[in-house]
Amino acid sequence: MLAAKPKAGWVNDADPEKDWKKNILRLHDERKFADPVNKPLYVQALAKVGYNAAGLETTAAGGKPVLCAACHSSNALQASGVFGVRALTHALHTLHAPVTDPATNQTLNAGTNRSTCYTCHPGSTTQCLRGAMGNAVDTSGNQEMGCQSCHGNMTNVGNVARTGWLQEPNCQACHHDGVRETVAVDANGLPLVWTDTRFATNPNVPASGYSLYRFSTGHGALQCEACHGATHAEYPSSHSQDNAQSLDLQGYAGPVVECTACHTTVPNTTTGGPHGMHTIGQAWVSAHHDVAKGSGQQACTVCHGADYRGTPLSKTRIARTFKVENGSKTFAAGHDMNCYDCHNGPSGG
Ligand code: HEC
Ligand code: HEC
Ligand code: HEC
Ligand code: HEC
Ligand code: HEC
Ligand code: HEC
Ligand code: HEC
Ligand code: HEC
Structure with missing residues (x-):
């Protein structure tokens, strides 16, 4: 002090x-x-x-x-x-990295959670970090990710090699190859780089060499934000107001996934949906048997898992009921849809 x-x-x-x-x-x-x-x-x-x-x-x-x-x-x-x-972000974060926070008796640089950054950034009352990542908790109920998980620590943010406001974290540092990392940076605070671009922001937006989420577009040339919401308030957000658009479009909070939210006639497609998704709903249950035969099943593993038993990438966000051969089956919200749900494995039958 x-x-x-x-x-x-x-x-x-x-x-x-x-x-x-x-x-x-x-x-x-x-x-x-x-x-x-x-x-x-x-x-x-x-x-x-x-x-x-x-x-x-x-x-x-x-x-x-x-x-x-x-x-x-x-x-x-x-x-x-x-x-x-010096640039303001450089001067500010570098000067304050080694200072001791009297509330914790630790340097700000040693801080590992959002309260460190909230000493200056809005959030202690406004809860600026309130989206899908900000709300994730581990099995003990502790917050799984904070500002440092994506941005690195104070020294990393203040790194003179960074261009403030333009070199920011991206989604693919954590979301790649069917995996979700909980840290987006390496030990030096540099973003992790993978070759998988399924969930990637666009290169060179808004300028060459940068790749900002809020300037990126995906399925149907829509902004990523059209289906996911704002950077620190991705659907589902803990503030109900943030979820208004996804609620209006599909009736529940979460990434906009329902094809019928935007398409009056749902296209029947194996990979033409957002991030290479198939049509969802009954139409697909009735249509998938042809594409899924033989080697066609391999394309399903990225989301349904190498063992075809489902992963968070094949989660249904609302309860669904499908007609299957001998009647119907109902799945609860949050269920990881998989190839053993309706028949004995990926070969059907
Ligand atoms: C009239 C010009 C000027 C203005 C206005 C100004 N600064 Fe500075 N500031 C400097 C100079 C010159 C330095 C020293 C060179 C450097 O650190 O890049 C400096 C250094 C700093 C440092 C490093 C501090 C240290 O003591 O090592 C911080 C942090 C800083 N300024 C924050 C601010 C903030 C916050 C404001 C607005 C409230 C501000 N400055 C306004 C010129 C200015
Ligand atoms: C899940 C990853 C993630 C977490 C956690 C995160 N951020 Fe960000 N942050 C980003 C991304 C991505 C951007 C770039 C957004 C864009 O494209 O404009 C960003 C941008 C920013 C910006 C620049 C302004 C803006 O909105 O573009 C600030 C300031 C910022 N973050 C502060 C914070 C603070 C403070 C925290 C913790 C309370 C935090 N961030 C937590 C991913 C994250
Ligand atoms: C001592 C006050 C202070 C603390 C603590 C602080 N920030 Fe900042 N931060 C600022 C200020 C002031 C700006 C605005 C700089 C500008 O206008 O260019 C800023 C801007 C940023 C930006 C946007 C500019 C850029 O460099 O891309 C990011 C991202 C950011 N802070 C992340 C963080 C994270 C993450 C933490 C916690 C590890 C943190 N900040 C802690 C004062 C602080
Ligand atoms: C620091 C790593 C990290 C970064 C960066 C990151 N995520 Fe995530 N994301 C995760 C993890 C881990 C989960 C799983 C959270 C859980 O267990 O609930 C997740 C979950 C999600 C979910 C699923 C939410 C749900 O309720 O099913 C969506 C959608 C999502 N992220 C979108 C994004 C977008 C968009 C970006 C870029 C703006 C992004 N993520 C950046 C780690 C990250
Ligand atoms: C038309 C709507 C739509 C658009 C546009 C869109 N997405 Fe998605 N996104 C989705 C859906 C639906 C999912 C859920 C897929 C799933 O559950 O496997 C998703 C999932 C994600 C995930 C999380 C994967 C996980 O682990 O749960 C990330 C990260 C992501 N998208 C990033 C992006 C980025 C970056 C853009 C822009 C380049 C973008 N999305 C554009 C609909 C969209
Ligand atoms: C948030 C709105 C939105 C959602 C949700 C959405 N789409 Fe689209 N989709 C679009 C837009 C916009 C286009 C571009 C239309 C054009 O260029 O005329 C498009 C184009 C397509 C195309 C290209 C062929 C065509 O009909 O133009 C296919 C295939 C497609 N979507 C499939 C899907 C599937 C499957 C889903 C659900 C898993 C889905 N979409 C969800 C908005 C959406
Ligand atoms: C990009 C990710 C992704 C890929 C690739 C993928 N799926 Fe899915 N699949 C999902 C998601 C997400 C759901 C849950 C959708 C829902 O119900 O909201 C799902 C659900 C299903 C369902 C149940 C219908 C439904 O709407 O829930 C079947 C059947 C299915 N998938 C078959 C397949 C087959 C066969 C393949 C390979 C040809 C495949 N999937 C590839 C993400 C994927
Ligand atoms: C919601 C229920 C449901 C889920 C989940 C589901 N299937 Fe099916 N599947 C069916 C039904 C019903 C049939 C047979 C009726 C038909 O072909 O229309 C079938 C048939 C098949 C067939 C054809 C079998 C044959 O003998 O002709 C294959 C191959 C297949 N499914 C693969 C998959 C794969 C791979 C997955 C996981 C990615 C999957 N299914 C998930 C309901 C489902």
Whole structure:
């Protein structure tokens, strides 16, 4: 705590929202003016952006709001900053990686869960991480993934080799070859790379060398977000409002999977659906026997499992009833549909 206290003492403002901000400005001024290496750059930058030469605290006190990105570049604002001053994401995450969080007595870099990042990012009350990954729990009920699972730790985020706001995690780092990893980065914080692109974001969006989810499109040239929702609130989200579109389209929360949600006439297809899926529902139960004969079964293993006994990729998200040869069969929501459900294995019969 004391490490963040300005040498001239705390600024005390009756408005709590202004109080901490003024303290940051004071601390920033003190550190830069006392730093022989960076002082000349600071003095030059203050002049260049038209701020008071006495520093940021005086600038703000004079009624001029301080914009960090005026000096520190940020791709969120397409602000190029002042040459020689580090990007805001780099300066911020790197400086704070080794500081001790008084709440845990650990450095922020050692933090392994979302509360570390929520010290600055919105979420402690707004729950910004609330989608399919954010809500996943292990068998003991502990959250399976946090911010670091996808983004790495503070040092990784602050890595000068990263381009902030454009080099972000992707889905295929974890979702590949029928597997779901729980960590998307290697020990150096670099994204895991696999050759399987079934669940991949598009290359080179929004610019060459990047691959952002929110600019990617999939089945029917639809945005990934049309069927999955926003980045940190993927269907099914724990906030009911986030699920509104999937509820409207198909009646339940989850990736939009029902072919009838969009197609008035359901195409009969073996691999033409989202991510190479077949038609779902009774039409497919009645039609799959031809394609599944002989070597055709191999194409089913990626989702139904190498042993054809089902995996999370063949899960039905609602209860379904199908007509089969001797009557009908009902499956509960969450059941991993498999080739032993209705007959004795992948050869039918
Ligand atoms: C007038 C230009 C200017 C503005 C505005 C500015 N900074 Fe800086 N800042 C600098 C310079 C120069 C440095 C030192 C060079 C560097 O670290 O890249 C620096 C360094 C930093 C550092 C590293 C800190 C350290 O002491 O090692 C952080 C963190 C930082 N600034 C955050 C901010 C934040 C947050 C804001 C907005 C509230 C802000 N800056 C506004 C010029 C500026
Ligand atoms: C399941 C993986 C995953 C988790 C967990 C995750 N993120 Fe992200 N995050 C992403 C992806 C993917 C993007 C890029 C989204 C895009 O295409 O714009 C991103 C982007 C961001 C951005 C840039 C702004 C934006 O929305 O594009 C911020 C800031 C961010 N994440 C912070 C966090 C914080 C803080 C946490 C923890 C509370 C967190 N993330 C947890 C995957 C994740
Ligand atoms: C000390 C405050 C602070 C902490 C702690 C913090 N962040 Fe940030 N983060 C920021 C600020 C400020 C920005 C905005 C930078 C900008 O505008 O370019 C930011 C931006 C980001 C971005 C988007 C820019 C980029 O580099 O792509 C990501 C992603 C991100 N943070 C992830 C995280 C994760 C993950 C954690 C926890 C391990 C974390 N942050 C902890 C202050 C913080
Ligand atoms: C850090 C690894 C990781 C990343 C990155 C990741 N996921 Fe996941 N995802 C998982 C895991 C693990 C599960 C299984 C969660 C569980 O056990 O409930 C999962 C489950 C899902 C599910 C199924 C949810 C359900 O209720 O059946 C969907 C859909 C999904 N992810 C979409 C995405 C999308 C879209 C992205 C990219 C924006 C993404 N994932 C990125 C690890 C990841
Ligand atoms: C037309 C709707 C649709 C579009 C568009 C779409 N998806 Fe999907 N996605 C689905 C369905 C349906 C599933 C569930 C498939 C399953 O259960 O095997 C799924 C599953 C996923 C999964 C999770 C697989 C798992 O382990 O459960 C990921 C990751 C994913 N999609 C990523 C993407 C990405 C990235 C894009 C954009 C490039 C995208 N999706 C576009 C419908 C869509
Ligand atoms: C969220 C909406 C959405 C969902 C859900 C969806 N599709 Fe589509 N599908 C589209 C769009 C849009 C196109 C492109 C139509 C065009 O180009 O005219 C398309 C095209 C197709 C095509 C190409 C041939 C054609 O009819 O144009 C096939 C095959 C197909 N979808 C099968 C499926 C199957 C099977 C499912 C269910 C597993 C499914 N779709 C679910 C929106 C969807
Ligand atoms: C891309 C993933 C994927 C592949 C590949 C795949 N399936 Fe499926 N299959 C699913 C999912 C998901 C369901 C559950 C759909 C539902 O009920 O919501 C399913 C369900 C089924 C059903 C029950 C019908 C239904 O709507 O639940 C049959 C039969 C079936 N699959 C046969 C096959 C055969 C045969 C193959 C190989 C030719 C195959 N599947 C390949 C994902 C896949
Ligand atoms: C929801 C029930 C159901 C599921 C799940 C299911 N099947 Fe079938 N399957 C049937 C029915 C009913 C028949 C026979 C009726 C028909 O051919 O229309 C059949 C027939 C077959 C046949 C033809 C057998 C013959 O002797 O002609 C093959 C091959 C087959 N299924 C493969 C698969 C594979 C592979 C899977 C798993 C990926 C699978 N089935 C999952 C209901 C199912």
